[in-house]
Amino acid sequence: MQQISTQPKQFLVKKDYGPTTAEIIMPDDVTDALVKMSDGLFEDSAGLSHGQNLAGVIATELRVHQADLINAGCYEWLESAVRGYVQNSAVMNGQWQDDYEISSNINSCWTVNQFANEYNPLHNHTNCEISAVCYLKIPDVKGRRNLDSKKGKQDEDGNITFMYSASSNMPGDIFSIGITSFIPAAGTLLIFPSYLLHQVYPFIGEGERRSMAFNANYQIKTKHGGFIAGNQLGRPLPSWFIEGKQA
């Protein structure tokens, strides 16, 4: 019997489940301003370490104050990126109405100056709903190890890996993904839910892999103030972030 060969009217492969994330390419003026700002922090002998609050096996992790971001001219840009992430996620996840209102605040920020053999173990972020990382300086660390038995294999050195679920990453299953790895590129900003586990692999050899990370809170409310989503506690901004350096 002759088989029907008519094309389907629609054939849409969808990804409806799992967390939404944002991958943003920053304009050059924002990237340049943040590189310059972080140069200043790195060179400033009074730059305050944030390492005690962080998981990284990394010697130089420096606090970025709200005033630093304002002085760099990037504060509002980054806040807008966070709000854009919140609104787009709410729309994609079917939780947005046009009369809803979003408020969000970056509530901590730090640079990570990663050098050879340092790494960031698997962790997530506390006291926030949203986390982000942007890349400022990325040396080419690929292919440096030259392990005979690993020729032709993907190299994880210096990559960031986000981990969602082992059972979404079953071997031999193409329909779901539980981990995803990025090769960082200077000027890229990634925004993600703060509970999402992530880590950074070490690398060998010369070069500084410099990133800047920040956390944020958000709330979505109705125009009458009814709570829809986000931070239910109304957490205040940490004093170290807003104090210390005045714009």
Added chain:
Amino acid sequence: MKEQITSQPLRFEIQRWFGPLTTVCEMPVEITQALIDMSDKIIEDKKTKQHGSSLAGVIHKELKVYKEDLVEAGAFNFLESCVRTYVQTVADSCSMPKDVVIVSHINSCWTVSQFANEYNPIHNHTGCEISAVLYLKTPDVTGRRNIPSKQHKQDADGNITFIYNAGSERPGDIFEKGLVQFTPQAGKLLIFPSYLLHQVYPFIGEGERRSMAFNATYQIFKPGPGMEVETDTGKGVAVGELIAGSQGGIQYEKPYFLRPKEVSVVEEGNYDNHEEKNLFRGNYSDTKPK
């Protein structure tokens, strides 16, 4: 106010209903020593083949271990029995009937000699349902970095981390666990479902962190009569419907695990799964709904 009742509950049991089951086994000293001696020989043998091209590790020395090596070390039956005990204990915890037929086989094995600044990125294992790692040499690598801003913080260097689910590890929630970390100890054997993601952190300084990993496959059948499956003894056993495990059949002969060093270990085996002589006393520590 009326006096409040202070009687103790008749039962108060914290239970864990969901998530994968894993095993922590402390091996007897003679098994650990036999495997150290075996791995010493494998490392010294210039003819030993690398297994690195099949593995995720950013590690120079990952060497193939053959079934013959394990048999010669006197540790093959022990490890097979550990796998069988894991499967049997998990099956019991799932309230499977007592008369099911369990078949399991180790189907690949390798040593990992990890040195400074090497690591194993997040990965899981393919071609198997069960994976395991045991530790043979574990230098004390904690506290070596001396990063001033990290004083008094837990050190992950050299640790193995198992990762199940980010949503189970939400900050501020004590009722769920999404990742678990172990500081390895020589003589410890961990068995887990092969899909469970895991990784090993690097360390700095002197010392070899030596582990041996293996994969295994299993099948659980209703009792026969039906098709016939082969046990490790080479005997055929009549079984009924497949209940759990590999649907592709036991992957008994892997490309390297048997072939390069041929040995008639099937005659030496003693793995009749109808008898419980190959089972250890498994301890299922978490409870299930009554």
